[in-house]
Amino acid sequence: xxxxxxxxxxxxxxILWTAIAALGAASFAIIALSRGEPxxxxxxxxxxxxxxxxxxxxxxxxxxxxxLGVDVARPTPAVRHNDxxxxxxxxxxxxxxxxxxxxxxxxxxVGPVLAAQMxxxxxxxxxxxxxxxxxxxxxxxxxxxxxxxDGRSLGDMVRAEMGPVxxxxxxxxxxxxxxxxxxxxxxxVVQALNGSPWGTFTVFCTVPIALIMGVYGRFLRRGRVAxxxxxxFVLLMAALIYGQTVAQTPALAQYFNLSGPILALVIxxxxxxxxxxxxxxxxxxxxxxxxxxxxxxxxxxALAIIIVRPDLQMPALTKFVDGTGPVWAGSLFPFLFITxxxxxxxxxxxxxxxxxxxKMIENESQIPFxxxxxxxxxxxxxxxxxxxxxxxxxxxxxxxxxxxxxIGTTVQQAAEAVSNMGFVVTPDQLRQVAHNVGETTILxxxxxxxxxxxxMAQILSGLFGGQAxxxxxxxxxxxxxxxxxxxxxxxxxxxxxxxxxxxxxxxxPAFRETKSWTNNLIGSALxxxxxxxxxxxxxxxxxxxxxxxxxxxxxxxxxxxxxxLVLCTVVLFKMKRQRFAWVTIIPATWLVAxxxxxxxxxxxxxxxxxxxxxxxxKLSTAIAAGQVLAPAHSLGxxxxxxxxxxxxxxxxxxxxxxxxxxxxxxxxxxxxxxxxPKPTAIEVEFAGAAAGASHA
Amino acid sequence: MxxxxxxxxxxxxxxxxxxxxxxxxxxxxxxxxxxxxxxxQHRKKTHPELPIMSYEEFFxxxxxxxxxxxxxxxxxxC
Numbered sequence: 022x023x024x025x026x027x028x029x030x031x032x033x034x035x036i037l038w039t040a041i042a043a044l045g046a047a048s049f050a051i052i053a054l055s056r057g058e059p060x061x062x063x064x065x066x067x068x069x070x071x072x073x074x075x076x077x078x079x080x081x082x083x084x085x086x087x088x089l090g091v092d093v094a095r096p097t098p099a100v101r102h103n104d105x106x107x108x109x110x111x112x113x114x115x116x117x118x119x120x121x122x123x124x125x126x127x128x129x130x131v132g133p134v135l136a137a138q139m140x141x142x143x144x145x146x147x148x149x150x151x152x153x154x155x156x157x158x159x160x161x162x163x164x165x166x167x168x169x170x171d172g173r174s175l176g177d178m179v180r181a182e183m184g185p186v187x188x189x190x191x192x193x194x195x196x197x198x199x200x201x202x203x204x205x206x207x208x209x210v211v212q213a214l215n216g217s218p219w220g221t222f223t224v225f226c227t228v229p230i231a232l233i234m235g236v237y238g239r240f241l242r243r244g245r246v247a248x249x250x251x252x253x254f255v256l257l258m259a260a261l262i263y264g265q266t267v268a269q270t271p272a273l274a275q276y277f278n279l280s281g282p283i284l285a286l287v288i289x290x291x292x293x294x295x296x297x298x299x300x301x302x303x304x305x306x307x308x309x310x311x312x313x314x315x316x317x318x319x320x321x322x323a324l325a326i327i328i329v330r331p332d333l334q335m336p337a338l339t340k341f342v343d344g345t346g347p348v349w350a351g352s353l354f355p356f357l358f359i360t361x362x363x364x365x366x367x368x369x370x371x372x373x374x375x376x377x378x379x380k381m382i383e384n385e386s387q388i389p390f391x392x393x394x395x396x397x398x399x400x401x402x403x404x405x406x407x408x409x410x411x412x413x414x415x416x417x418x419x420x421x422x423x424x425x426x427x428i429g430t431t432v433q434q435a436a437e438a439v440s441n442m443g444f445v446v447t448p449d450q451l452r453q454v455a456h457n458v459g460e461t462t463i464l465x466x467x468x469x470x471x472x473x474x475x476x477m478a479q480i481l482s483g484l485f486g487g488q489a490x491x492x493x494x495x496x497x498x499x500x501x502x503x504x505x506x507x508x509x510x511x512x513x514x515x516x517x518x519x520x521x522x523x524x525x526x527x528x529x530p531a532f533r534e535t536k537s538w539t540n541n542l543i544g545s546a547l548x549x550x551x552x553x554x555x556x557x558x559x560x561x562x563x564x565x566x567x568x569x570x571x572x573x574x575x576x577x578x579x580x581x582x583x584x585x586l587v588l589c590t591v592v593l594f595k596m597k598r599q600r601f602a603w604v605t606i607i608p609a610t611w612l613v614a615x616x617x618x619x620x621x622x623x624x625x626x627x628x629x630x631x632x633x634x635x636x637x638x639k640l641s642t643a644i645a646a647g648q649v650l651a652p653a654h655s656l657g658x659x660x661x662x663x664x665x666x667x668x669x670x671x672x673x674x675x676x677x678x679x680x681x682x683x684x685x686x687x688x689x690x691x692x693x694x695x696x697x698p699k700p701t702a703i704e705v706e707f708a709g710a711a712a713g714a715s716h717a
Numbered sequence: 718m719x720x721x722x723x724x725x726x727x728x729x730x731x732x733x734x735x736x737x738x739x740x741x742x743x744x745x746x747x748x749x750x751x752x753x754x755x756x757x758q759h760r761k762k763t764h765p766e767l768p769i770m771s772y773e774e775f776f777x778x779x780x781x782x783x784x785x786x787x788x789x790x791x792x793x794x795c
Contacts, residue, residue: 244776
């Protein structure tokens with residue numbers, strides 16, 4: 022049956038695929054062409070799913086067979102190095118689950134929510150076109166390259182195929198993206214918990230819960246993951262429900278009603294402690310809990326959207342496509358393509374596709390299913406996030422996602438400001454939403470997570486519980502996001518620490534020793550200081566942090582995707598498959614154009630809302646004149662903003678610089694490959710690596 | 718007729734069982750614990766002379782490996 026669907030050529034198959042194409046086109050016409058009337062989310066789901074199937078059947082399999090030339094007879098690393106531990110031939114469905122759990126994170130949930138300020142259509146189009154032509158192609162090709170090279174990492178492959186200088190440049194790029202990702206994700210959590218005792222209490226509870234799970238799984242019943250996770254889940258739900266009581270009891274609530282800067286310091290301290298403690302105590306149990314919750318909630322949300330079929334309140338296009346929106350600055354090109362990174366194309370996945378997955382693939386023929394298919398699934402998560410943001414009343418959406426400096430701090434001011442934007446909303450409506458979700462206010466809860474949580478609460482309470490459970494669902498959604506973001510922060514800090522140790526180790530070799538406690542403490546402290554600085558800067562940013570930081574994060578992520586796609590292109594040329602190299606050249610060109618334009622605009626644009634230098638010079642002029650410009654409160658704050666502007670400008674320039682350098686090295690290597698008559702790609706040899714020859 | 722039903726039922730049961738086994742393995746692999754039985758089989762077949770870790774030892778080894786600094790194990794960001 023499945024063989025018939027995927028590769029058959031019979032009349033039945035043709036009818037089936039024509040029907041899928043027609044259904045997809047019809048659904049697409051409905052979401053793209055309707056004006057004025059609310060569109061049902063079901064059309065978006067159907068359009069997306071039809072596109073995914075067609076893309077997989079006709080594009081992914083074409084790339085696998087013709088462009089990459091997957092070889093079913095060629096033994097994979099899992100077969101050659103089978104050790105039952107790292108290298109294990111794994112059933113493709115099991116591996117698909119593993120790969121999806123590894124790539125899925127906060128990115129595809131937050132990006133689309135922010136992009137909804139331009140309406141649901143531009144973001145949806147980019148999510149779908151991006152995943153089919155860029156994101157999934159990148160994931161699959163990198164997975165293929167790594168599988169052919171014993172599961173080596175992206176940085177290693179760049180070094181081997183493009184030379185040591187290009188390798189070092191890519192390495193610096195990877196460290197930068199790590200720091201920015203950790204800072205931005207932690208910022209999302211801070212913004213979600215800021216002034217919310219219920220949410221803060223529940224999220225804080227995850228630490229003792231993880232400790233209990235850790236001790237249980239280490240000493241009481243070693244290795245019983247299901248028991249540990251069940252205990253953790255029950256305690257977590259108890260904390261979630263008791264959180265409401267905490268929020269309603271002033272004596273308790275005061276301890277958990279924390280301001281942004283305090284929360285930031287707590288999270289930085291937590292990240293440091295978690296990254297030096299033994300993993301079984303805190304990091305691993307949290308990871309188990311958050312991984313299972315992530316998969317469970319994504320499944321639940323998909324079911325809920327299909328069953329509830331909510332209407333999209335957000336217009337298809339808003340007037341903010343011109344770049345004057347309050348959520349983030351910048352015009353559609355390039356900033357929409359920066360804002361939605363994960364979900365359409367994410368450089369981060371290149372790191373995962375060259376991590377553990379290639380070591381477990383049973384056969385090369387499964388590469389499209391795992392690599393391309395996994396990314397399609399991720400894209401579907403992004404579509405769901407877009408739906409969750411679009412089912413909200415647009416007035417509520419803009420009140421939640423605009424900084425206090427833009428819409429004021431009371432419901433009256435906010436309702437007036439948002440209504441003036443053209444999205445009529447009353448103070449009562451804003452108050453009512455806050456009341457429904459059990460919060461004192463929903464104004465300026467930037468960062469995407471709270472908006473997503475309100476949208477999810479609306480959809481999930483339609484499925485189960487109605488109005489009465491909206492507040493619980495809202496805090497459940499916040500908990501779910503915070504839980505896996507904080508797990509990423511722990512694990513990411515450890516990765517960062519290693520990269521710093523490696524980098525500094527070039528100068529001080531003793532620093533490389535990862536068993537040394539001193540080194541680990543210094544390394545972790547450095548890693549936390551780096552991302553913590555950007556986090557703190559984002560939290561005290563009068564524009565709300567996300568405004569400044571998200572474009573930087575998106576640029577860095579797309580920069581990494583550009584690096585990965587340049588590598589893929591170079592290797593295609595080296596394999597003498599240049600006839601098909603357009604498959605990676607097209608997305609690489611697009612990403613280079615987006616990141617370089619975004620980087621240049623972030624540095625040089627004369628509009629202070631976009632260009633960091635213009636913003637700095639505007640502030641400097643004011644400082645020279647002794648003026649304090651809103652939303653800053655003092656001259657000291659002003660000079661700090663100026664410093665941060667220069668820092669951010671440097672980063673944006675660095676990102677663009679890394680991309681340009683990679684393109685130059687890419688062209689040099691392509692020319693070299695062109696001039697050589699034989700294939701020059703450095704793969705593990707087929708015949709030479711006889712089974713068992715290099716056995717672990 | 719009941720015969721056919723019984724056969725069908727057995728078939729479904731088998732399929733259900735396979736799905737359950739896959740789901741459990743997938744859930745465990747998501748958190749970095751590969752299948753223990755596969756490991757034991759592999760060791761018995763290829764290194765019969767060497768000791769085989771107990772499930773508890775295997776679990777601890779895999780848990781440490783998942784978070785081992787320096788192996789470039791990036792996860793869950795985007």
